[in-house]
Amino acid sequence: MTHASATQHHTSMGLDNRKMAFWAFIGSECLLFGSLISTYLVYKGRSVVGPYPNQILNIPFTSVSTFDLLMSSLMMVLALAAVQRGDMKWGKIWLFSTALLGLVFLGGQVIEFSEFVNKGLTISTNLFGCTFFVLTGTHGAHVTVGVLWLLTLWVRALQGKLGPANAMTVEITGLYWHFVDVVWIVIFTVVYLIQ
Amino acid sequence: MSDARGLASWLTTTDHKRIGLLYFWTALAFFLIGGIEALFIRAQLAQPNGRLVSAETYNQLFTMHGTTMIFLALMPLGASFFNYMVPLQIGARDVAFPRLNAFSYWVFLFGGLFLNASWFVGPLFHAGILNVAPNGGWFGYANLTERQYSPGPNIDFWVLGLQILGISSLAAGFNFIVTILNMRAPGMKMMRLPVFTWMTLVTQFLIITAFPVITVGLAFLIFDRFFGTHFYVREAGATPILWQHLFWLFGHPEVYILILPAMGVVSDVLPTFSRKPLFGYPVVVYSGVLIGLMSWGVWSHHMFAVGLGPIADSVFAATTMLIAVPTGVKIFNWIATLWGGDIRGTTALHFAVGFIAMFIIGGLSGVTHASPPTDLQQTDSYYVVAHIHYVFFGGTIFGLFAGIYYWWPKMTGRLLDETLGKTHFWLQFIGMNLAFFPMHLIGLLGMPRRVYTYAPELGVGSLNLVSTLGAFLIALSILIFLVNLWRTRTRGRPAPNDPWGGATLEWSIPSPPPVYNFSVIPTITSRLPRWTTERHGPMRDPPATPPEPIHVPGGSWWPLIAAFGLPVLALAPLTHTLWVAFAGAALLLLGVYRWAFEPFEV
Ligand code: HEM
Numbered sequence: 118m119t120h121a122s123a124t125q126h127h128t129s130m131g132l133d134n135r136k137m138a139f140w141a142f143i144g145s146e147c148l149l150f151g152s153l154i155s156t157y158l159v160y161k162g163r164s165v166v167g168p169y170p171n172q173i174l175n176i177p178f179t180s181v182s183t184f185d186l187l188m189s190s191l192m193m194v195l196a197l198a199a200v201q202r203g204d205m206k207w208g209k210i211w212l213f214s215t216a217l218l219g220l221v222f223l224g225g226q227v228i229e230f231s232e233f234v235n236k237g238l239t240i241s242t243n244l245f246g247c248t249f250f251v252l253t254g255t256h257g258a259h260v261t262v263g264v265l266w267l268l269t270l271w272v273r274a275l276q277g278k279l280g281p282a283n284a285m286t287v288e289i290t291g292l293y294w295h296f297v298d299v300v301w302i303v304i305f306t307v308v309y310l311i312q
Numbered sequence: 313m314s315d316a317r318g319l320a321s322w323l324t325t326t327d328h329k330r331i332g333l334l335y336f337w338t339a340l341a342f343f344l345i346g347g348i349e350a351l352f353i354r355a356q357l358a359q360p361n362g363r364l365v366s367a368e369t370y371n372q373l374f375t376m377h378g379t380t381m382i383f384l385a386l387m388p389l390g391a392s393f394f395n396y397m398v399p400l401q402i403g404a405r406d407v408a409f410p411r412l413n414a415f416s417y418w419v420f421l422f423g424g425l426f427l428n429a430s431w432f433v434g435p436l437f438h439a440g441i442l443n444v445a446p447n448g449g450w451f452g453y454a455n456l457t458e459r460q461y462s463p464g465p466n467i468d469f470w471v472l473g474l475q476i477l478g479i480s481s482l483a484a485g486f487n488f489i490v491t492i493l494n495m496r497a498p499g500m501k502m503m504r505l506p507v508f509t510w511m512t513l514v515t516q517f518l519i520i521t522a523f524p525v526i527t528v529g530l531a532f533l534i535f536d537r538f539f540g541t542h543f544y545v546r547e548a549g550a551t552p553i554l555w556q557h558l559f560w561l562f563g564h565p566e567v568y569i570l571i572l573p574a575m576g577v578v579s580d581v582l583p584t585f586s587r588k589p590l591f592g593y594p595v596v597v598y599s600g601v602l603i604g605l606m607s608w609g610v611w612s613h614h615m616f617a618v619g620l621g622p623i624a625d626s627v628f629a630a631t632t633m634l635i636a637v638p639t640g641v642k643i644f645n646w647i648a649t650l651w652g653g654d655i656r657g658t659t660a661l662h663f664a665v666g667f668i669a670m671f672i673i674g675g676l677s678g679v680t681h682a683s684p685p686t687d688l689q690q691t692d693s694y695y696v697v698a699h700i701h702y703v704f705f706g707g708t709i710f711g712l713f714a715g716i717y718y719w720w721p722k723m724t725g726r727l728l729d730e731t732l733g734k735t736h737f738w739l740q741f742i743g744m745n746l747a748f749f750p751m752h753l754i755g756l757l758g759m760p761r762r763v764y765t766y767a768p769e770l771g772v773g774s775l776n777l778v779s780t781l782g783a784f785l786i787a788l789s790i791l792i793f794l795v796n797l798w799r800t801r802t803r804g805r806p807a808p809n810d811p812w813g814g815a816t817l818e819w820s821i822p823s824p825p826p827v828y829n830f831s832v833i834p835t836i837t838s839r840l841p842r843w844t845t846e847r848h849g850p851m852r853d854p855p856a857t858p859p860e861p862i863h864v865p866g867g868s869w870w871p872l873i874a875a876f877g878l879p880v881l882a883l884a885p886l887t888h889t890l891w892v893a894f895a896g897a898a899l900l901l902l903g904v905y906r907w908a909f910e911p912f913e914v
């Protein structure tokens with residue numbers, strides 16, 4: 118996010134330094150989520166008291182959230198394309214919509230979590246509560262970071278400090294955002310669909 | 313190195329060489345602290361029914377000894393060489409992300425201070441001094457480490473401290489992967505990289521894949537301890553074995569994170585002092601990569617006593633025996649490098665050869681507990697402690713000392729004294745064998761590890777006394793080393809660019825190097841650029857003064873400030889205060905934002 122020139126440095130593999138670092142970061146994150154998801158699976162069906170997943174998970178509601186997050190990935194693609202071709206008007210619009218859809222997803226998570234708590238499932242109720250809240254909460258934290266990041270870019274764009282020269286920054290933001298999205302697809306499948 | 317002076321120039325530095333030195337001195341300090349803890353342990357065990365320390369203090373001593381040595385001494389000593397040497401070996405002016413590099417260092421420092429603060433802050437928790445240090449072993453087995461069984465803040469310091477340190481290692485991991493893959497000088501193909509740089513690369517891949525796993529394991533423990541979850545609580549249907557899996561999934565790669573850099577150092581030192589290229593360079597490199605890959609498939613050999621069933625036990629026994637193969641291959645390559653070489657017996661070479669010898673013993677004892685039936689006789693006994701120390705002390709530490717004697721002149725411009733160096737080597741060599749060899753027997757005779765004393769009837773009193781004497785001999789040898797370091801400030805011989813006749817790029821520039829490292833970025837045409845090979849003459853060293861002005865990145869405060877947010881964040885659960893959490897998060901955010909937007913050109 119600093120200088121355009123940073124992206125033009127010559128590198129041995131021809132890949133931008135920050136982008137390569139980000140790919141490594143994503144690899145590392147795969148192990149983080151991999152461990153969390155494995156734990157969820159290992160502990161599935163081992164809770165000794167309820168509520169159990171099938172009593173509480175609301176698939177239609179979460180499907181909407183999932184769709185919302187998928188759409189945000191589309192917005193992200195459009196944002197990057199706009200910034201790359203120097204169309205900052207649409208760049209701003211798409212960046213903001215990506216962040217907005219991210220916020221909607223987070224709102225959905227807040228509603229879902231409070232509903233679960235009302236129905237008697239907290240993080241300390243049973244193993245399902247522990248693994249569910251820590252897994253989806255970690256994902257939610259990633260979305261939150263992504264939203265802050267997108268809003269930062271949007272504000273920079275409003276200030277006129279983000280242009281085609283920063284396309285790499287937007288591209289990396291996109292990498293992160295798509296990754297977080299893909300992780301959600303896995304979580305949605307593992308936690309909600311395959312019960 | 314940068315000529316800027318004063319405290320601020322060090323607090324804000326982004327120069328990889330300065331950060332390397334910071335790592336070096338900090339790790340050395342923690343090494344001494346960990347060593348003093350070890351001396352207390354050995355003094356307590358010198359005779360049966362020892363009464364120097366209580367059982368409770370003993371638990372804290374061995375926990376902090378292991379944790380300190382692994383995370384605060386050996387890993388960062390390795391990191392000091394990654395920092396200082398990798399950019400020089402690949403012909404770069406700095407690492408890919410200089411400020412991220414500074415951030416890694418500060419996070420490491422704060423994490424280390426956080427852990428060690430536990431020795432002194434007992435009174436804040438209504439306990440005495442030396443009362444609330446971590447006491448659950450470096451492996452922190454759940455559910456012993458749950459609030460129910462470890463109610464005090466001891467384990468809190470451990471989980472939170474390790475979580476902080478993990479961030480430092482991860483950040484450095486991304487940085488060095490990109491540096492090595494992307495910042496190589498023209499012509500420095502991957503298969504021309506010095507082996508030290510190669511092993512650094514493999515190590516970083518292990519770090520970025522293994523640390524997320526322990527992060528998750530620790531996060532579960534933090535949630536269990538602070539927020540009432542049941543990840544490791546048997547009554548709730550959970551299994552404490554989950555911790556063991558997560559910990560050893562990380563833990564076994566971690567032991568290779570500690571040994572691979574040392575293998576890299578030795579692979580660079582041996583050729584220099586035998587005046588021969590490394591025997592079978594590609595095989596050494598591929599074996600290192602293979603060890604890295606295989607280290608992911610052996611973790612359950614730490615869990616044979618759990619009773620995972622015959623299939624799991626057999627599989628992990630087989631993979632464990634297999635991993636000894638690439639290790640053995642490397643050993644033969646090193647020996648073949650020495651074979652018929654024009655050998656110069658410098659201190660660095662002494663340590664490198666000592667490494668090979670000691671590591672063979674450690675590897676052999678490793679193979680003896682690769683088999684579940686024999687392991688069941690050895691596990692949790694002093695035999696395992698013997699194994700650990702032959703690989704960590706005889707392996708990692710000997711390798712790193714070879715690196716210190718080899719690279720010290722490059723890092724400081726002064727040569728270490730060879731006579732003192734060899735005295736250090738021999739005392740340390742004899743000391744370590746006295747200290748750790750008897751532990752094989754002590755273990756086989758039935759003395760369990762992690763227990764604060766033993767009865768005279770066990771008949772291991774005299775062996776333990778020998779071991780303790782050995783430990784104090786090691787301490788003496790380290791004292792001599794410290795004297796040697798200190799002497800170089802005023803009486804060390806000034807080092808020329810290349811005191812050893814080395815083949816790799818770091819020897820082509822002044823000692824210590826100027827802030828920009830290379831006045832002209834070299835073009836590399838062979839694996840041993842500074843030696844004559846069949847096809848090439850030696851490279852021409854870069855000129856003493858740069859032909860054109862060179863841009864050098866300035867310093868920054870923000871990595872330090874962002875890093876400081878982490879220990880503050882960790883204080884929040886310890887003190888149960890919410891505003892501390894906000895303060896920590898604010899510091900972190902402030903640091904990261906200002907860092908992202910300050911003008912800084914690499
Ligand atoms: C030839 C290669 C090796 C083999 C076959 C091997 C095998 C083993 C086995 C089976 C154990 C478990 C013993 C038990 O607890 O009952 C063990 C423990 C251990 N090994 Fe190795 N090992 C090898 C190399 C290494 C290396 C290179 C290192 C580190 C540099 C290392 C560090 C450790 C440590 C620290 C432990 C003890 C962990 C603990 O319980 O606290 N090993 N090894």
Ligand SMILES: [Cu+2]
Pocket residue numbers: 563564567610611613614
């Ligand atoms: Cu192991």
